Amino acid sequence: MSGPAATRRAAVLGHPIGHSRSPLLHSTAYRALGVDIAYTAIDMLPEEAASFAARLRTEPGWVGVSVTMPLKAALIPHLDVLSERVQRLGALNTVVVEHLAGSVRLTGHNTDVDGIVRALDEVLPARRAGAAPRERRAAILGAGNTALAALEACALLGYTHVDLVVRNRQRAAAALGLARTLGLAGSTVDLAQATDRLAQYEAVISTLPAHAADAMVATLGLDRAPARPGILAPGAVLLDVAYDPWPSAIATAWEAAGGTVVSGMSMLVHQGVEQVKYFSGIQDADWRHVTNVMCDAVGLSRP
Incomplete structure (x- = not known):
């Protein structure tokens, strides 16, 4: 990772995006993990996908982005690597930015599943x-x-x-x-x-x-x-x-x-936990605790 840890950043991309709870969930998770990643929301349309992918390659600090509608297919042509799942589905919700020997690699994943x-x-x-x-x-x-x-x-x-x-x-x-x-x-x-x-x-x-x-x-x-x-x-x-x-x-x-009802917020929390793993680079942690504090942040019952 280039640059100091404090400059690391991520975001959720979509349109409209003002309602998104992802910034709250991710920020809560990073505090629980003790890592410094600034996470924001960016309103973006599909026609801006190419220019934003270029930003990910050239602007310092990016570790990844969450992707929601209507961009889940739009970013795919502008990435370097696609997970097997993304290749199968033709849709992603996560882009991981990796800095490797002076170059940048963008990889697409799908944690919605x-x-x-x-x-x-x-x-x-x-x-x-x-x-x-x-x-x-x-x-x-x-x-x-x-x-x-x-x-x-x-x-x-x-x-x-x-x-x-x-x-x-x-x-x-x-x-x-x-x-x-x-x-x-x-x-x-x-x-x-x-x-x-x-x-x-x-x-x-x-x-x-x-x-x-x-x-x-x-x-x-x-x-x-x-x-x-x-x-x-x-x-x-x-x-x-x-x-x-x-x-x-x-x-x-x-x-x-x-019937029994499950809120999409539960899905958002669980897919977000997987994104946090990708963006933070941390795999070995108390993920039950992280999941619980994310649920607490949005008023969701703990699993």
Whole structure:
């Protein structure tokens, strides 16, 4: 690393970005680790990706950036190395800046997958070793870059079939291709079909922007109080990656129908822990403590 430690910096990139809690989470984690990394938020559009990659190569102090919408694919052509996961997904959320013998190497990673897996693992029933394989169904609302990470997370969590709930099936072609690569039985369905299958899903992951799922509540039949019996599978979990505002309309309705809700803030914390490891260069630490203080900072229950 060139330059004194005090000059190290990182940031979250996206548009809009004013709502992001990443600066608070990362700053809390670096204090807990005793490292000096300044972490800020930068509002940026996809057309600025090339010029910002150049900044990472030429401005001193950069250790990495977190990447959110709409930039998860835009930065890929401007990096030197892509992790196997990023190559598979075609989307990233992390860029690590390495200074090597006078040169700079930019490497892309995707920790969204880790965030989704750990957020859901906190509430899903424990998987029993040696249990007979069975069909396990999940659904993903949307088919964008975060949905690609959700697909890989579903494969890691042992789901066998994933429905992609989309308006435009053509836009889900990349996601369906990824599902096949991951060994998942994947299909695209519209909202009416998802409504008919709702009781089959052990988990639903909404990858839509804030408020985009609000209109789905009535169609899914979740707006009835009380909801009709059996509308959800027993113990069905909803992870809504949009954490602002919280609770979202669909999260409120899901919980009222007897389901379990996981905030996107939990995903943000867990994926952020992996980014902190990359940016700080620290692997051996009390990561449970770091995770707990990050949860405390945003008012999230400790895992």
